Amino acid sequence: MATLEELEKRKRQLEAQIQRKKRELAKSERKARNHAVMVAGGLLMAKAPGGDWKSVDWNALAAFIAGHADEISACGTQPLDTDGASKRLREWEKAKRQQV
Known part of the structure; x- marks a missing residue:
């Protein structure tokens, strides 16, 4: 069975991991929005x-x-998650380029 100190350490590690993931998601969201x-x-x-x-x-x-x-x-139109909306935008851009 894990000690209290080990559990506290694991908790801090998980909290740091969660914060990193939140920053990554925010960065990805900003990048997609800026492109749009x-x-x-x-x-x-x-x-x-x-x-x-x-x-x-x-x-x-x-x-x-x-x-x-x-x-x-x-x-x-129907709202999508960031990945789906980015894909829809890039497909539209590709179609516009092919028309030229």
Whole structure:
């Protein structure tokens, strides 16, 4: 039977392992979200005047987006976990590249 000290040590090890796993998951989530944000931004910037982000009137863009929030919300689909959503995005990107 394990001693109290051994159990305490094991508890600390497990807590450290849990914290590492939480950090890994958060990092993975951030990476996937950042990719999605870049793709969404690319869609917007492709329609910028001359395709140049430096010529965007950010107040006008923000007002346009706010004025079309319901239409943007209608673009939603079934939510997936991070891996599934990333896969769906990458498949969409691949299909778009093949169209060109």
